[in-house]
Amino acid sequence: MATSMVIGTQWGDEGKGKIVDYLAEQADVVVRSQGGNNAGHTVVVDDVAFALRLLPSGILYDNKINVVGTGTVIDPKVILAEIENLESQGKSAKTLQISNRAHVILPYHNRLDEAEEASKGALSIGTTKNGIGPCYADKVNRIGIRICDLMNEEVFKEKLAYNVKIKNKILRDVYGVEPVDYYEILKDYLEYADRLRQYVTDTNYNVVSYIKDGKKVLFEGAQATMLDLDHGTYPFVTSSHPISGGASVGAGVGPNYLKNIVGVVKAYATRVGAGPFPSELLDETGDFLREAGHEFGTVTGRPRRCGWLDLAVVRYAADLNSLDYLAITRLDILDKLPEIKICVGYTLNGEPVKGFPADLQVLEQCKPVYETLPGWQTDISGIRHYEDLPEAARRYVERISEVTGVRLGIVSVGPNRKQTIVLQDVFGA
Ligand code: GDP
Ligand code: IMO
Ligand code: MG
Numbered sequence: 553m554a555t556s557m558v559i560g561t562q563w564g565d566e567g568k569g570k571i572v573d574y575l576a577e578q579a580d581v582v583v584r585s586q587g588g589n590n591a592g593h594t595v596v597v598d599d600v601a602f603a604l605r606l607l608p609s610g611i612l613y614d615n616k617i618n619v620v621g622t623g624t625v626i627d628p629k630v631i632l633a634e635i636e637n638l639e640s641q642g643k644s645a646k647t648l649q650i651s652n653r654a655h656v657i658l659p660y661h662n663r664l665d666e667a668e669e670a671s672k673g674a675l676s677i678g679t680t681k682n683g684i685g686p687c688y689a690d691k692v693n694r695i696g697i698r699i700c701d702l703m704n705e706e707v708f709k710e711k712l713a714y715n716v717k718i719k720n721k722i723l724r725d726v727y728g729v730e731p732v733d734y735y736e737i738l739k740d741y742l743e744y745a746d747r748l749r750q751y752v753t754d755t756n757y758n759v760v761s762y763i764k765d766g767k768k769v770l771f772e773g774a775q776a777t778m779l780d781l782d783h784g785t786y787p788f789v790t791s792s793h794p795i796s797g798g799a800s801v802g803a804g805v806g807p808n809y810l811k812n813i814v815g816v817v818k819a820y821a822t823r824v825g826a827g828p829f830p831s832e833l834l835d836e837t838g839d840f841l842r843e844a845g846h847e848f849g850t851v852t853g854r855p856r857r858c859g860w861l862d863l864a865v866v867r868y869a870a871d872l873n874s875l876d877y878l879a880i881t882r883l884d885i886l887d888k889l890p891e892i893k894i895c896v897g898y899t900l901n902g903e904p905v906k907g908f909p910a911d912l913q914v915l916e917q918c919k920p921v922y923e924t925l926p927g928w929q930t931d932i933s934g935i936r937h938y939e940d941l942p943e944a945a946r947r948y949v950e951r952i953s954e955v956t957g958v959r960l961g962i963v964s965v966g967p968n969r970k971q972t973i974v975l976q977d978v979f980g981a
Contacts, residue, residue: 554763554766554767554768554769554811554979555763555768555769555770555771555809555810555811555812556575556579556768556769556770556771556811556812556813556814556978556979557770557771557773557796557799557810557812557813557814558571558572558575558770558771558772558773558814558816558879559773559776559777559794559795559796559799559813559814559815559816559869559873559875560773560774560775560776560777560779560794560815560816561776561777561815561816561817561865561866561869561870561873561875561878562776562777562778562817562818562821562822562823562862562865562866562869563776563778563779563821563822563823563824563829564591564775564776564779564823564824565592565818565822565824565847565849565856566776566816566817566818566881567816567818567879567881567882567964567967568593568772568773568774568776568816569593569594569595569604569609569772570594570595570596570881570964570967571814571816571879571881571962571964572593572595572608572609572610572770572772573595573597573609573610573612573969574962574964574969574972575770575814575978575979576609576610576612576613576616576770577613577969578768578979579610579616579768579769579770579979580616580617580762580767580768580769581610581616581617581618581619581759581762581767581768581769581770582608582609582610582611582616582617582618582619582769582770582771582772583608583618583619583621583755583759583769583770583771583772583799583803584606584607584608584619584620584621584624584772584774585621585622585623585624585771585772585773585798585799585801585802585803586621586623586624586773586774586775586792586793586794586798586799586802587624587625587684587774587775587790587792587794588605588606588624588625588626588627588657588682588683588684588687589605589606589627589630589631589634589657589680589682590679590680590682590684590774590775590790591604591605591606591774591775592604592605592849593605593609593772593774594967595609595612596967596968596969597612597969599968600641601967602638602641602643604634605630605634606620606624606626606627606630606631606634607620607631607634607635607638607645607648608620608772609772610770610772611638611643611645611647611648612643614643614644615647616647617647617649617762618645618647618648618649619648619649619650619651619755619758619759619803620648620649620650620651620654620755621651621654621755621756621759621802621803621804622651622653622654622755622756622802622803622804623654623792623793623798623799623801623802623803624651624654624655624802625654625655625656625657625683625684625687625688625691625792626650626654626655626656626657626699627656627657627682627683628656628657628702628741628744628745628747628748629740629744630657630682631650631748632744632747632748635648645751648751649751649752649753649755649758650699650748650751650752650753650755651699651752651753651754651755651756651804652698652699652700652703652752652753652754652755653698653699653700653755653756653804654698654699655687655688655690655691655696655697655698655699656687656696656697656698656699656701656702656741657682657683657684657687658683658687658697658712658715658732658737658741659683659732659737660686660715660716660719660720660723660732661683661684661686661687661690662681662682662683663683663719663723663729663730663732664683664686664719664722664723664727665679665681665682665683665684665685665686666681666729667723667726667727667729668685668686668727669681670727671727676826677787677788677789677825677826677827678788678824678825678826678827678854679790679825680852684790684791684792685790685791687791688791688792689791690715695711695714695715695718697711697712697715699748699752700752702741702744702745702748703745703749703752705742705745708738708741708742708745709738712734712737712738712741713734716732716734716737719731719732720732755803755804756803756804756805759803759804759805760804760805760806760809763805763809768979770979771799771803771810773794773799774794775790775792775794776794776869777794777795777815777865777868777869777872777873778823778865778869779794780792780793780794780795780798780872781793783795783868783872785827785828785912785915786910788825788826788827788828789827795869795872795873796810796813796872796873796874797872797873811876812876812877812978812979812980813873813874813875813876813877814875814876814877814878814879814961814962814978815866815869815870815873815875815877815878815879815958816878816879816881817861817866817878817879817880817881817952818861818880818881818882819861819880819881819882819883819885819886819948819949820841820845820858820859820860820861820882820885820886821858821859821860821861821862821865822841822845822847822856822857822858822859823856823857823859824849824852824854824856824857825854828912828915828916829857829859830859830862830864830895830898830915830918830920831859831860831861831862831895831920832857832858832859833858833859833860837889838857838858838859839858840888840889841858841859841885842855842856842858844885844888845858845882845885860892860893860894860895860920860922861894861895861952862895862920863894863895863896863897863952863955863956864895864896864897864898864905864908864920865908866878866952866955866956867897867955867956867957868907868908870956870957870958875956875958876958876959876961876978877958877959877960877961877962877976877978878952878953878956878958878959878960878961878962879961879962879963879964879978880949880952880960880962880963880964881964882964883932883945883948883949883963883964883965884931884932884933884965884966884971886927886928886948887927887928887929887930887931887932887933888927888929889927889929890926890927890929891924891925891926891927892924892925892926892927892948893922893923893924893925894922894923894925894948894951894952894955895920895921895922896921896922896923896955897920897921898918898919898920898921899918899919899921900914900917900918900919901917904921905918923951925944925947925948925951926944926947927944928941928942928943928944928945928948930942930945932945932965933965933966933971934965935965935973936970936973937973938963938973938975941963941973949963959975959976960975960976961974961975961976961978962974962975962976962978963975
């Protein structure tokens with residue numbers, strides 16, 4: 553089966569966009585199956601950086617079909633702006649398909665996201681404030697508005713009226729913030745509907761048909777394993793399922809169709825927003841990683857928290873996603889360090905911890921167990937063949953593979969397409 557999938561193994565921003573872009577060259581179809589414009593994937597093509605939020609990274613090629621699938625949440629204003637922006641940079645969205653079953657983000661979702669975060673005070677999650685959580689909450693509560701509803705003016709009017717009535721009560725009476733205006737939303741969204749209509753289709757049917765027809769289909773994960781609603785560090789998570797099983801549900805394809813699952817591992821760890829981060833570095837090494845790696849959010853510009861690579865996290869991700877390969881990114885950011893630590897597991901009261909703790913208070917008591925490996929102190933960004941990497945760099949990535957039990961597929965040494973070292977044909981089998 554000619555499918556492959558790219559999944560984040562940590563807290564996001566591992567470089568999924570770069571790996572998807574690299575693999576997309578071999579693909580016919582690229583599919584986003586969950587999340588929304590909380591994602592920010594930077595892809596560098598010929599030294600020009602493109603920041604993608606909802607559009608699949610395959611959109612940067614002229615000849616790929618790009619699918620925004622059923623499990624996503626779509627802010628029409630944002631996706632239309634993204635399309636316009638892309639077109640102004642000489643690219644085209646003519647191959648874009650948007651699922652008629654995906655859910656629509658409305659202005660009351662953004663407003664609720666902000667109000668809920670503000671009301672939580674010190675317990676706030678640090679969301680992207682894009683309305684992601686409230687939109688998924690409406691979907692689960694079966695009062696959401698889907699793309700096919702937006703395409704049907706009568707249905708849309710009715711569902712919008714119901715939602716605005718309820719949401720305005722909550723906005724005004726619970727949170728004491730400004731309500732939204734039904735007529736303004738109606739006018740804007742009917743206009744968005746007209747502009748989006750050309751892309752809307754039954755992507756579930758199409759994606760399975762492409763696979764059956766032998767086309768190469770690449771699934772692009774957004775967010776990451778530790779932000780999964782069920783399996784991440786709840787409640788400091790997003791509201792979708794960024795794991796491989798989530799792609800099956802989100803794209804509407806059975807699990808047996810999903811092969812060649814690639815877990816993207818940033819060579820160190822970052823987290824944006826609040827929540828547990830056992831290997832976080834609050835010292836100058838953390839500052840070094842933030843500066844050397846320009847670790848500031850693609851979407852929000854927020855500084856990312858930085859730390860050593862945590863293999864307790866990646867091992868957990870390996871099992872949750874049934875990873876076939878690892879793609880290790882940003883190895884070049886570690887070039888200058890004389891030595892590098894790697895967390896290989898946790899102990900709790902002196903005993904090794906199995907699995908990943910659910911209770912955040914327990915997680916807080918866990919102590920990371922570190923191994924110290926020598927750095928390579930050489931610029932590796934120009935290296936193209938694995939055997940040309942310094943021995944210490946090879947030892948570092950091989951240790952990651954050893955501890956997680958997943959073979960190496962790709963090592964990335966820079967943001968450009970050509971700065972990619974391939975060890976396995978991950979799309980092959
Ligand atoms: P994503 O959300 O997982 O797609 O990751 P982001 O795009 O938010 O952040 C990753 C950043 O690292 C982007 O700016 C990429 O261009 C960049 N990047 C990806 N791989 C590498 C690499 O191997 N080395 C360096 N220096 N940058 C990389
Ligand atoms: P990509 O695809 C990093 C984080 C937010 C916040 C939490 C919930 O670029 O890797 P949300 O707005 O989803 O309700 O926020 O999840 N978050 C991300 N962090 N990368 C992302 O996407 C993220 N998407 C959401 O910072 O902590
Ligand atoms: Mg990102």
